[in-house]
Amino acid sequence: xxxxxxxxKWIADMLDFRDxxxxxxxxxxxxxxxxxxxCCESHxxxxxxxxxxxxxxxxxxxxxxxxxxxxxxxxxxxxxANYIRAFGGEAYVLPYKLYPxxxxxxxxxxxxxxLASLFRQIDREAASESCDQAVRGAYSVLFRLxxxxxxxxxxxxxxxxxxxxxxRRELFLRKTKCNAERIVGLSVEMTELLAKxxxxxxxxxxxxxxxxxxxxxxxxxxxxxxMFFHVCWRKADVNxxxxxxxxxxxYDLRHRFAxxxxxxxxxxxxxxxxxxxxxxxxxxxxQISSTLYYVHLLPENLRRSxxxxxxxxxxxxxxx
Numbered sequence: 453x454x455x456x457x458x459x460x461k462w463i464a465d466m467l468d469f470r471d472x473x474x475x476x477x478x479x480x481x482x483x484x485x486x487x488x489x490x491c492c493e494s495h496x497x498x499x500x501x502x503x504x505x506x507x508x509x510x511x512x513x514x515x516x517x518x519x520x521x522x523x524x525x526x527x528x529x530x531x532x533a534n535y536i537r538a539f540g541g542e543a544y545v546l547p548y549k550l551y552p553x554x555x556x557x558x559x560x561x562x563x564x565x566x567l568a569s570l571f572r573q574i575d576r577e578a579a580s581e582s583c584d585q586a587v588r589g590a591y592s593v594l595f596r597l598x599x600x601x602x603x604x605x606x607x608x609x610x611x612x613x614x615x616x617x618x619x620r621r622e623l624f625l626r627k628t629k630c631n632a633e634r635i636v637g638l639s640v641e642m643t644e645l646l647a648k649x650x651x652x653x654x655x656x657x658x659x660x661x662x663x664x665x666x667x668x669x670x671x672x673x674x675x676x677x678x679m680f681f682h683v684c685w686r687k688a689d690v691n692x693x694x695x696x697x698x699x700x701x702x703y704d705l706r707h708r709f710a711x712x713x714x715x716x717x718x719x720x721x722x723x724x725x726x727x728x729x730x731x732x733x734x735x736x737x738x739q740i741s742s743t744l745y746y747v748h749l750l751p752e753n754l755r756r757s758x759x760x761x762x763x764x765x766x767x768x769x770x771x772x
Contacts, residue, residue: 455485457491458496459532460488463484479524480528483528500542500543501543522551526551561711569688577591578592584666586656586660589649590653591664591677591680596645598702600638601642602710602734602735603636605677609664609672609673611663612662613660621637621639622638634734681702685700
């Protein structure tokens, strides 16, 4: 990537550093290339990241991109400034109250009845010939894997056959969020279900790369998996007769997994504070604050549990 501004070296070094830490580079390169061009045109020769430069560039971008993309650009400016300051340079750090990271979707933690109804509908839909699966019923296994292992949707749909070890009851996840890797354990029931499924997969798609392939052998797209889920959720929802169908996404299966684990720990009287790092590692969170997010989604009776030390937990989550 060719950079020409007075900040070019700082930008290139920061991208290389973040690349070495496992962050995906392509999107950031595109954003930083635009920033470099802005510096060349509006602040030629400037070698210090000033407030005028940062705010001027964000203002110029605000008219052409969505709010979510503006938050990403603001985060990149903070990352660049912090990198420069860490190596002794001078830089303006954009306050977090400007373009803060916010959730545009309130997660829906499914009840037992909703979950059971959903999976009954998934089984019906997955058995249909119209569903683009190399093995009929594959989506029944995919969604159970996402739920029982607390996977991100893309971790399930792009799982590879070579990374499944049924003898050790493990699934190796490659290049997940932030290019990280981790191993998740499988329950006995999930292992047995996968054993039956993979025998059918070996006949339908011998030597295939993906664990849940489409008929053409490729991994199912995020859009296809999401649309399948929404159809099943709409048809299965137990509140449909009241006209009160809560919004839900595939990702909410991961939320449900986390809340179920935390509820189990609370029922067993475990110290939630000491157990959270275990859940953090299993779910692949980079920060413990991401795991704490699930505690705040739990029912009020669990939030009052003596196992939840709110003073300690709230101290972990920095204020915006």
